[in-house]
Amino acid sequence: MDEPLYGTPIPHHTPTGPLSPPLARATTSAQPDAETLRLLGAGQRSGEFYQRLGHTNGRMFESLAAAREGADGAVAFSSGMAAISGAMLALVRRGDRVLIPHEVYGGTAAFVTQDLPRFGIEVERFHSLDDAGLEAGLARGARLVVLETPVNPTLRLVDLAVTTARCRAHGAITLVDGTFAPPPIQRPLQLGADLVVHSATKFYGGHSDVLAGVVAGRHELMRPIEAFRRRTGGVLAPDPAWLLCRSWATLDLRLAAQQAASLELAVGLQRLCDEGELAAAIYPGLPQHPDRALAQRQMQGGGTLVSFEVHGGHDRARRVFDALQVVARAASLGSVESLASLPAYTTHASLSAAERHAAGIPDGLLRISVGLEGAAVLLADIASALRRTR
Numbered sequence: 001m002d003e004p005l006y007g008t009p010i011p012h013h014t015p016t017g018p019l020s021p022p023l024a025r026a027t028t029s030a031q032p033d034a035e036t037l038r039l040l041g042a043g044q045r046s047g048e049f050y051q052r053l054g055h056t057n058g059r060m061f062e063s064l065a066a067a068r069e070g071a072d073g074a075v076a077f078s079s080g081m082a083a084i085s086g087a088m089l090a091l092v093r094r095g096d097r098v099l100i101p102h103e104v105y106g107g108t109a110a111f112v113t114q115d116l117p118r119f120g121i122e123v124e125r126f127h128s129l130d131d132a133g134l135e136a137g138l139a140r141g142a143r144l145v146v147l148e149t150p151v152n153p154t155l156r157l158v159d160l161a162v163t164t165a166r167c168r169a170h171g172a173i174t175l176v177d178g179t180f181a182p183p184p185i186q187r188p189l190q191l192g193a194d195l196v197v198h199s200a201t202k203f204y205g206g207h208s209d210v211l212a213g214v215v216a217g218r219h220e221l222m223r224p225i226e227a228f229r230r231r232t233g234g235v236l237a238p239d240p241a242w243l244l245c246r247s248w249a250t251l252d253l254r255l256a257a258q259q260a261a262s263l264e265l266a267v268g269l270q271r272l273c274d275e276g277e278l279a280a281a282i283y284p285g286l287p288q289h290p291d292r293a294l295a296q297r298q299m300q301g302g303g304t305l306v307s308f309e310v311h312g313g314h315d316r317a318r319r320v321f322d323a324l325q326v327v328a329r330a331a332s333l334g335s336v337e338s339l340a341s342l343p344a345y346t347t348h349a350s351l352s353a354a355e356r357h358a359a360g361i362p363d364g365l366l367r368i369s370v371g372l373e374g375a376a377v378l379l380a381d382i383a384s385a386l387r388r389t390r
Protein backbone atom coordinates (compact mmCIF):
# COMPACT_ATOMS: atom_id res chain seq x y z
CA MET A 1 0.00 0.00 0.00
CA ASP A 2 1.56 3.32 -1.06
CA GLU A 3 -0.94 5.66 0.53
CA PRO A 4 0.27 6.73 4.01
CA LEU A 5 -2.14 6.22 6.90
CA TYR A 6 -1.23 9.49 8.58
CA GLY A 7 -1.88 13.05 7.42
CA THR A 8 -4.68 14.37 5.29
CA PRO A 9 -5.03 17.67 3.41
CA ILE A 10 -6.92 20.33 5.33
CA PRO A 11 -10.15 21.04 3.42
CA HIS A 12 -10.04 24.44 1.71
CA HIS A 13 -12.48 27.04 2.94
CA THR A 14 -15.32 27.52 0.50
CA PRO A 15 -16.80 31.01 0.08
CA THR A 16 -19.84 30.08 2.17
CA GLY A 17 -18.80 27.04 4.24
CA PRO A 18 -17.81 26.79 7.92
CA LEU A 19 -14.52 28.55 8.69
CA SER A 20 -13.21 25.81 10.96
CA PRO A 21 -13.08 22.08 10.27
CA PRO A 22 -15.74 19.82 11.83
CA LEU A 23 -14.82 17.94 15.01
CA ALA A 24 -15.49 14.22 14.42
CA ARG A 25 -15.64 12.32 17.70
CA ALA A 26 -17.06 9.03 16.36
CA THR A 27 -14.97 6.06 17.49
CA THR A 28 -16.20 3.91 14.62
CA SER A 29 -17.63 4.44 11.12
CA ALA A 30 -20.00 2.15 9.20
CA GLN A 31 -18.59 0.75 5.93
CA PRO A 32 -20.36 -0.22 2.69
CA ASP A 33 -19.15 -3.84 2.46
CA ALA A 34 -16.89 -6.61 3.79
CA GLU A 35 -14.07 -5.92 1.33
CA THR A 36 -13.78 -2.28 2.45
CA LEU A 37 -13.68 -3.40 6.08
CA ARG A 38 -10.99 -5.95 5.28
CA LEU A 39 -8.76 -3.39 3.52
CA LEU A 40 -9.23 -0.77 6.26
CA GLY A 41 -8.61 -3.31 9.02
CA ALA A 42 -5.44 -4.57 7.36
CA GLY A 43 -4.16 -1.00 7.06
CA GLN A 44 -4.21 -1.33 3.27
CA ARG A 45 -6.57 1.59 2.79
CA SER A 46 -6.80 4.89 4.68
CA GLY A 47 -10.13 6.31 5.73
CA GLU A 48 -12.47 6.59 8.68
CA PHE A 49 -12.73 3.17 10.29
CA TYR A 50 -11.91 3.03 14.01
CA GLN A 51 -10.54 5.96 15.99
CA ARG A 52 -7.40 4.27 17.37
CA LEU A 53 -6.30 3.56 13.79
CA GLY A 54 -6.39 7.27 12.88
CA HIS A 55 -9.08 9.89 12.40
CA THR A 56 -9.73 13.04 10.40
CA ASN A 57 -8.89 15.62 13.06
CA GLY A 58 -5.67 13.85 14.00
CA ARG A 59 -4.62 13.56 10.36
CA MET A 60 -5.27 17.28 9.82
CA PHE A 61 -2.90 18.13 12.66
CA GLU A 62 -0.35 15.63 11.31
CA SER A 63 -0.42 17.33 7.90
CA LEU A 64 0.16 20.74 9.45
CA ALA A 65 3.03 19.42 11.59
CA ALA A 66 4.67 17.61 8.66
CA ALA A 67 4.46 20.66 6.40
CA ARG A 68 5.96 22.88 9.12
CA GLU A 69 8.95 20.54 9.50
CA GLY A 70 9.38 19.90 5.76
CA ALA A 71 8.79 16.19 6.52
CA ASP A 72 7.18 13.46 4.40
CA GLY A 73 4.76 12.84 7.22
CA ALA A 74 4.02 13.19 10.92
CA VAL A 75 2.36 10.89 13.46
CA ALA A 76 0.53 12.41 16.44
CA PHE A 77 0.38 10.89 19.91
CA SER A 78 -1.52 11.55 23.14
CA SER A 79 1.49 13.31 24.74
CA GLY A 80 5.06 14.29 24.01
CA MET A 81 6.27 11.30 26.03
CA ALA A 82 4.00 8.95 24.06
CA ALA A 83 5.55 10.34 20.84
CA ILE A 84 9.13 9.98 22.13
CA SER A 85 8.66 6.49 23.58
CA GLY A 86 6.55 5.38 20.60
CA ALA A 87 9.11 6.53 18.04
CA MET A 88 11.94 4.79 19.88
CA LEU A 89 10.12 1.54 20.59
CA ALA A 90 9.02 1.36 16.96
CA LEU A 91 12.59 1.57 15.70
CA VAL A 92 14.86 -0.22 18.20
CA ARG A 93 15.16 -3.92 18.93
CA ARG A 94 16.89 -6.21 21.42
CA GLY A 95 20.68 -5.77 21.30
CA ASP A 96 20.55 -2.21 19.90
CA ARG A 97 22.23 0.68 21.68
CA VAL A 98 20.71 4.10 22.27
CA LEU A 99 22.81 7.17 23.07
CA ILE A 100 21.18 9.91 25.09
CA PRO A 101 22.53 13.17 26.55
CA HIS A 102 22.67 13.66 30.32
CA GLU A 103 20.88 17.02 29.90
CA VAL A 104 17.85 15.67 28.00
CA TYR A 105 14.29 16.23 29.33
CA GLY A 106 13.87 14.22 32.55
CA GLY A 107 10.87 12.22 31.27
CA THR A 108 12.84 11.10 28.22
CA ALA A 109 15.84 10.19 30.37
CA ALA A 110 13.62 8.21 32.76
CA PHE A 111 11.98 6.25 29.91
CA VAL A 112 15.26 5.50 28.15
CA THR A 113 17.19 4.48 31.26
CA GLN A 114 14.39 2.66 33.14
CA ASP A 115 12.32 1.04 30.38
CA LEU A 116 14.51 0.42 27.33
CA PRO A 117 17.00 -1.82 29.20
CA ARG A 118 14.07 -4.10 30.21
CA PHE A 119 13.74 -4.93 26.51
CA GLY A 120 17.41 -5.76 26.04
CA ILE A 121 18.40 -2.34 24.72
CA GLU A 122 21.68 -0.88 25.92
CA VAL A 123 21.74 2.76 26.92
CA GLU A 124 24.76 5.05 27.04
CA ARG A 125 24.77 8.66 28.24
CA PHE A 126 26.92 11.50 26.92
CA HIS A 127 27.16 15.22 27.60
CA SER A 128 25.35 17.31 24.99
CA LEU A 129 28.40 19.43 24.19
CA ASP A 130 31.00 16.65 24.48
CA ASP A 131 31.73 15.76 20.85
CA ALA A 132 34.47 13.30 21.82
CA GLY A 133 32.09 11.47 24.22
CA LEU A 134 29.48 11.15 21.50
CA GLU A 135 32.07 10.00 18.98
CA ALA A 136 33.30 7.31 21.41
CA GLY A 137 29.72 6.11 21.95
CA LEU A 138 29.10 6.01 18.20
CA ALA A 139 32.29 4.05 17.67
CA ARG A 140 30.90 1.35 19.99
CA GLY A 141 27.87 1.15 17.68
CA ALA A 142 24.49 2.85 18.12
CA ARG A 143 21.11 2.39 16.49
CA LEU A 144 19.61 5.67 17.68
CA VAL A 145 20.90 8.94 19.14
CA VAL A 146 18.66 11.39 20.99
CA LEU A 147 19.54 15.09 20.71
CA GLU A 148 17.92 18.13 22.29
CA THR A 149 18.74 21.78 21.58
CA PRO A 150 18.64 24.37 23.06
CA VAL A 151 19.84 22.44 26.10
CA ASN A 152 17.64 22.90 29.18
CA PRO A 153 18.05 25.09 31.26
CA THR A 154 21.50 26.42 30.33
CA LEU A 155 20.32 27.26 26.78
CA ARG A 156 23.62 26.06 25.30
CA LEU A 157 23.24 24.83 21.70
CA VAL A 158 24.12 21.56 19.99
CA ASP A 159 25.40 22.01 16.43
CA LEU A 160 22.78 19.92 14.62
CA ALA A 161 24.39 19.92 11.16
CA VAL A 162 27.72 18.68 12.54
CA THR A 163 26.25 16.22 15.06
CA THR A 164 23.69 14.63 12.75
CA ALA A 165 26.39 14.17 10.08
CA ARG A 166 28.62 12.47 12.68
CA CYS A 167 25.77 10.11 13.68
CA ARG A 168 24.88 9.39 10.03
CA ALA A 169 28.49 8.47 9.30
CA HIS A 170 28.12 5.72 11.95
CA GLY A 171 24.74 4.58 10.61
CA ALA A 172 22.79 5.85 13.65
CA ILE A 173 19.30 7.36 13.44
CA THR A 174 19.05 10.82 15.03
CA LEU A 175 15.92 11.80 16.93
CA VAL A 176 15.89 15.50 17.81
CA ASP A 177 13.54 16.77 20.49
CA GLY A 178 12.66 20.14 18.96
CA THR A 179 10.16 21.16 21.65
CA PHE A 180 12.17 24.17 22.84
CA ALA A 181 12.43 25.79 19.39
CA PRO A 182 9.73 24.79 16.90
CA PRO A 183 9.91 25.79 13.21
CA PRO A 184 10.46 28.40 11.87
CA ILE A 185 12.91 29.03 14.75
CA GLN A 186 14.73 25.72 14.16
CA ARG A 187 14.26 23.01 11.52
CA PRO A 188 16.18 19.89 12.61
CA LEU A 189 15.22 17.82 9.54
CA GLN A 190 16.73 20.45 7.26
CA LEU A 191 19.91 20.23 9.38
CA GLY A 192 20.21 16.49 8.82
CA ALA A 193 18.09 14.92 11.59
CA ASP A 194 16.15 11.76 10.74
CA LEU A 195 13.28 12.42 13.13
CA VAL A 196 12.01 15.45 15.00
CA VAL A 197 9.69 15.11 17.93
CA HIS A 198 7.70 17.77 19.79
CA SER A 199 5.77 17.94 22.98
CA ALA A 200 2.84 19.65 21.21
CA THR A 201 1.65 20.43 24.75
CA LYS A 202 4.02 23.39 24.54
CA PHE A 203 4.13 25.91 21.65
CA TYR A 204 1.89 23.96 19.26
CA GLY A 205 -0.99 23.99 21.75
CA GLY A 206 0.29 27.28 23.16
CA HIS A 207 -2.49 27.92 25.70
CA SER A 208 -1.77 25.41 28.51
CA ASP A 209 -4.87 23.38 27.67
CA VAL A 210 -3.76 20.57 25.33
CA LEU A 211 -1.57 17.52 26.01
CA ALA A 212 -0.13 16.09 22.77
CA GLY A 213 2.99 14.93 20.96
CA VAL A 214 4.07 14.53 17.36
CA VAL A 215 6.97 12.96 15.52
CA ALA A 216 7.91 13.83 11.93
CA GLY A 217 10.32 12.46 9.36
CA ARG A 218 10.54 10.51 6.12
CA HIS A 219 7.99 7.83 5.17
CA GLU A 220 10.47 5.01 5.68
CA LEU A 221 10.57 5.86 9.41
CA MET A 222 7.03 7.15 9.83
CA ARG A 223 5.37 3.95 8.58
CA PRO A 224 6.72 1.73 11.39
CA ILE A 225 5.97 4.46 13.94
CA GLU A 226 2.36 4.73 12.74
CA ALA A 227 2.03 0.95 12.77
CA PHE A 228 3.40 0.82 16.33
CA ARG A 229 0.90 3.47 17.40
CA ARG A 230 -1.96 1.39 15.95
CA ARG A 231 -0.80 -1.63 17.93
CA THR A 232 -0.15 0.18 21.21
CA GLY A 233 -2.95 2.77 21.05
CA GLY A 234 -1.28 6.05 22.10
CA VAL A 235 -3.15 7.98 19.42
CA LEU A 236 -4.02 11.67 19.87
CA ALA A 237 -7.78 12.11 20.49
CA PRO A 238 -9.94 14.23 18.13
CA ASP A 239 -10.63 17.07 20.61
CA PRO A 240 -6.98 18.02 21.29
CA ALA A 241 -6.22 17.50 17.59
CA TRP A 242 -8.94 20.02 16.72
CA LEU A 243 -7.57 22.48 19.30
CA LEU A 244 -4.06 22.08 17.85
CA CYS A 245 -5.35 22.94 14.36
CA ARG A 246 -7.07 25.98 15.87
CA SER A 247 -3.84 27.02 17.67
CA TRP A 248 -1.98 26.73 14.36
CA ALA A 249 -3.59 29.91 13.06
CA THR A 250 -1.72 31.99 15.65
CA LEU A 251 1.45 29.91 16.01
CA ASP A 252 3.72 32.09 13.86
CA LEU A 253 2.34 35.27 15.42
CA ARG A 254 2.81 33.87 18.93
CA LEU A 255 6.34 32.69 18.22
CA ALA A 256 7.33 36.03 16.68
CA ALA A 257 5.89 38.03 19.58
CA GLN A 258 7.32 35.68 22.24
CA GLN A 259 10.71 35.73 20.58
CA ALA A 260 10.83 39.52 20.29
CA ALA A 261 9.81 39.83 23.95
CA SER A 262 12.47 37.25 24.94
CA LEU A 263 15.25 39.26 23.32
CA GLU A 264 14.02 42.47 24.92
CA LEU A 265 13.77 40.75 28.32
CA ALA A 266 17.24 39.22 27.93
CA VAL A 267 18.73 42.63 27.08
CA GLY A 268 17.03 44.06 30.19
CA LEU A 269 18.36 41.22 32.34
CA GLN A 270 21.84 41.73 30.91
CA ARG A 271 21.57 45.37 31.97
CA LEU A 272 20.73 44.17 35.51
CA CYS A 273 23.89 42.02 35.34
CA ASP A 274 25.98 45.00 34.28
CA GLU A 275 24.55 46.90 37.27
CA GLY A 276 25.49 44.02 39.59
CA GLU A 277 21.88 42.98 40.38
CA LEU A 278 22.18 39.59 38.62
CA ALA A 279 25.02 37.10 38.26
CA ALA A 280 24.17 36.13 34.65
CA ALA A 281 21.60 36.60 31.87
CA ILE A 282 21.43 33.68 29.44
CA TYR A 283 19.80 33.87 26.01
CA PRO A 284 21.15 32.55 22.67
CA GLY A 285 20.26 35.88 21.02
CA LEU A 286 22.52 37.91 23.32
CA PRO A 287 26.00 38.85 21.99
CA GLN A 288 27.46 37.49 25.27
CA HIS A 289 26.05 33.97 24.70
CA PRO A 290 28.83 31.37 24.08
CA ASP A 291 26.90 29.83 21.15
CA ARG A 292 25.76 33.08 19.60
CA ALA A 293 27.43 32.33 16.23
CA LEU A 294 25.82 28.88 16.12
CA ALA A 295 22.45 30.40 17.04
CA GLN A 296 22.77 32.68 14.03
CA ARG A 297 23.54 29.70 11.78
CA GLN A 298 20.98 27.20 13.02
CA MET A 299 18.14 29.24 14.51
CA GLN A 300 16.00 32.11 13.34
CA GLY A 301 16.24 34.17 16.51
CA GLY A 302 17.18 33.07 19.99
CA GLY A 303 13.99 31.23 20.96
CA THR A 304 11.52 32.09 23.69
CA LEU A 305 13.29 30.80 26.81
CA VAL A 306 15.46 33.07 28.92
CA SER A 307 17.47 31.95 31.95
CA PHE A 308 19.16 34.06 34.58
CA GLU A 309 21.30 33.50 37.64
CA VAL A 310 20.70 35.43 40.84
CA HIS A 311 23.33 36.28 43.43
CA GLY A 312 22.87 34.34 46.65
CA GLY A 313 22.55 30.79 45.31
CA HIS A 314 19.79 28.39 46.00
CA ASP A 315 18.07 30.20 48.83
CA ARG A 316 17.85 33.51 46.98
CA ALA A 317 16.70 31.80 43.75
CA ARG A 318 13.87 30.22 45.68
CA ARG A 319 12.88 33.51 47.29
CA VAL A 320 12.98 35.36 43.92
CA PHE A 321 10.88 32.58 42.39
CA ASP A 322 8.30 32.86 45.18
CA ALA A 323 8.22 36.67 44.84
CA LEU A 324 7.22 36.69 41.14
CA GLN A 325 3.78 38.20 40.70
CA VAL A 326 3.17 38.11 36.92
CA VAL A 327 5.22 35.10 35.80
CA ALA A 328 3.48 31.90 36.91
CA ARG A 329 5.36 29.24 38.88
CA ALA A 330 4.41 26.32 36.63
CA ALA A 331 6.05 23.30 35.00
CA SER A 332 5.83 23.73 31.23
CA LEU A 333 6.77 26.20 28.50
CA GLY A 334 5.63 27.64 25.21
CA SER A 335 2.36 29.06 26.45
CA VAL A 336 0.80 32.51 26.09
CA GLU A 337 1.41 32.97 29.84
CA SER A 338 5.00 33.39 31.01
CA LEU A 339 6.10 30.51 33.21
CA ALA A 340 9.01 30.30 35.63
CA SER A 341 10.96 27.18 36.45
CA LEU A 342 13.47 26.59 39.24
CA PRO A 343 15.59 23.79 37.73
CA ALA A 344 17.27 22.73 40.98
CA TYR A 345 13.81 22.08 42.45
CA THR A 346 11.94 20.74 39.44
CA THR A 347 13.44 19.45 36.20
CA HIS A 348 16.89 18.75 37.67
CA ALA A 349 15.90 17.88 41.24
CA SER A 350 17.09 14.29 40.78
CA LEU A 351 20.68 15.46 40.19
CA SER A 352 23.07 16.02 43.11
CA ALA A 353 24.47 19.54 43.52
CA ALA A 354 27.79 18.30 42.09
CA GLU A 355 26.04 16.80 39.03
CA ARG A 356 24.09 20.02 38.47
CA HIS A 357 27.29 22.05 38.63
CA ALA A 358 29.00 19.64 36.23
CA ALA A 359 26.08 20.18 33.83
CA GLY A 360 26.66 23.95 34.07
CA ILE A 361 23.53 24.62 36.16
CA PRO A 362 24.32 27.06 38.98
CA ASP A 363 22.22 26.96 42.19
CA GLY A 364 20.84 30.43 41.55
CA LEU A 365 19.41 29.65 38.08
CA LEU A 366 15.82 30.43 37.07
CA ARG A 367 14.31 29.82 33.62
CA ILE A 368 11.50 31.87 32.14
CA SER A 369 9.32 30.70 29.25
CA VAL A 370 8.27 34.01 27.77
CA GLY A 371 4.59 34.48 26.99
CA LEU A 372 2.66 37.41 25.62
CA GLU A 373 2.53 39.84 28.56
CA GLY A 374 5.23 42.06 27.03
CA ALA A 375 8.91 42.36 27.96
CA ALA A 376 8.52 45.53 30.06
CA VAL A 377 5.95 43.82 32.31
CA LEU A 378 8.15 40.74 32.76
CA LEU A 379 11.31 42.72 33.41
CA ALA A 380 9.48 44.83 36.01
CA ASP A 381 8.20 41.64 37.68
CA ILE A 382 11.69 40.13 37.90
CA ALA A 383 13.31 43.42 38.99
CA SER A 384 10.68 43.83 41.70
CA ALA A 385 11.20 40.23 42.91
CA LEU A 386 14.97 40.91 43.06
CA ARG A 387 14.45 44.13 45.03
CA ARG A 388 12.07 42.52 47.50
CA THR A 389 14.45 39.64 48.23
CA ARG A 390 17.75 41.55 48.68
Ligand code: PLP
Pocket residue numbers: 079080081082105107177179180198199200201211212213332
Ligand atom coordinates in the same frame (compact mmCIF):
# COMPACT_ATOMS: atom_id res chain seq x y z
N1 PLP B 1 10.33 17.05 25.62
C1 PLP B 1 10.56 18.21 26.28
C2 PLP B 1 11.75 19.03 25.89
C3 PLP B 1 9.70 18.62 27.30
O1 PLP B 1 9.95 19.77 27.95
C4 PLP B 1 8.58 17.79 27.63
C5 PLP B 1 7.65 18.17 28.72
O2 PLP B 1 7.90 19.07 29.51
C6 PLP B 1 8.40 16.61 26.94
C7 PLP B 1 9.28 16.26 25.93
C8 PLP B 1 7.26 15.67 27.26
O3 PLP B 1 6.08 16.16 26.73
P1 PLP B 1 4.63 15.85 27.35
O4 PLP B 1 4.58 16.50 28.70
O5 PLP B 1 3.70 16.45 26.34
O6 PLP B 1 4.51 14.37 27.44
